[in-house]
Amino acid sequence: MVSERGLQVLRAIVQDYVDTREPVGSKAIVDRHQFGVSAATIRNDMALLEDEELITAPHTSSGRVPTDKGYRVFVDHLADVRPLTSAQRSAIGAFLEDTGDLDDLLVRTVRSLTRLTGQVAIVQYPSFARANVSHVEVVHLGGTRIVIIVVTDTGRVSQRVVFLATEPTDDEALQLKAAMAALLTGKSVRDGAAAIARTLEHDVPVPREENRRIVLRAIGEELEEFRHDRMVMAGSATLARRESDFRGSIYPLLEAIEEQVTLLRLMGEMVADDRGLATSIGRENEPFGLSEASIVAGDYDAGGSQARVGVLGPTRMDYPTNLAAVRAVAHYLTRLLEEDEKSR
Missing domain, CATH: 3.30.390.60 (Heat-inducible transcription repressor hrca homolog; domain 3)
Structure with a gap:
């Protein structure tokens, strides 16, 4: 079982690795974070995290990087989702206001989300089987x-x-x-x-x-x-720019984006928490052929029909910011669709 300080060390490793893309050592943690303990103590904490398979050494005598399991524990122990800045919230509102039909709104949604996160943005169409x-x-x-x-x-x-x-x-x-x-x-x-x-x-x-x-x-x-279930996406070019974040080929991700069916199934099976947010990280996506990718998604409501909006990217992603962005966009979508329904 991981101690409270061990979780804090894991959080520091995840944050520093996401920010720098470099393996994180004990000295760097002591220098960047206020733990009030020695580098030797941090090394002991890191050894315990490695025993739990939450971090790993990509090279001999290097720092440590999070594993897929480590990212999962980090996400599950987020005390709160980092709120967006007022400028970010204003940008979402300005971009989504005064849209035309639903198609236009969803296209704007994914464009806004990929700008906020730098990831591939995805939004499901609501199910129209019950629409009149x-x-x-x-x-x-x-x-x-x-x-x-x-x-x-x-x-x-x-x-x-x-x-x-x-x-x-x-x-x-x-x-x-x-x-x-x-x-x-x-x-x-x-x-x-x-x-x-x-x-x-x-x-x-x-x-x-x-x-x-x-x-x-x-x-x-x-x-x-x-x-038919379908989705809108934007930001596929971000995968090419971040190819170094993937150990293998990005081809399975590009194929999933083109086919859509795999992503629809994956997003449909993700279990949301009480905030309406869901994550699926790395090897958790192996049954869908996307073991090097993570998806962060949030639920939105369209006239009683629920669907999801989210981002797709490498496991080395800024989960708190992406969760906050997905949650904010999902709330805007729900509000705009409710207002549209009331006006009809």
Whole structure:
């Protein structure tokens, strides 16, 4: 069992290693931190930490660096998450205010978070399976082109240009809009997709109904897309700039970013604490092929549907600052989405 001073020594090693990227020795700890004991005493504490596999020596006769287990103990024993400065909080608020639709808000969210942390930023879309279709619009653009707009009560907007089989008259365009609104408005995304599937299954394929079937298929595809879990990311270039922090290749991380499915599964399985924050460090991510990376995530709420926002980076990261940034951004997201819901 690690003593209270041992935890303080571990905290000093983690902080100094994150700041300097250099292994930390007992003399450096005595010089930089006010422990009030000799370097020999600190060496004894470090030996005990090494016995517990919380720190390790990367080279013979060098200082020590935290292990994945050490980072975990450090994070678990954080007395409090370091608060952001007022300037940082103001920057988040200014960047996220006056956004357009949900897509715009989430893109701004990850850009803001990667600026704050210097890590890859990730935000999950809320689950839209329980969202309701609040509006359907069909606009004739001329010729055979129309634009279909589908809006949900959670703020998700889909806009898609579709080419019909024949050029519609003004009356036909209005009828298409009315038919789609009658079929879908007020239904959940899941029920709307099912209603479209049933309609297409029982439709008689006559030429004069082909335009309606094209619109139905297009809207059905959009509703299915609403139901799929997906995420927005920013800051992938930070991995290349910090490649030296990874013992092996950064290729598994780049592949996970491109595929998204792995990250969605990992973030979905992370267990949050009572502050709504979760971390998954190093070897804890081995089942997902990301044993050299850490993820810090926080929960946000979107109309009763919960999702996560977080950062991905090497295990040598500033956990207190990243946790504070994730928590602050998650709070802003929840507040903005609540205000948007109340205004509708």
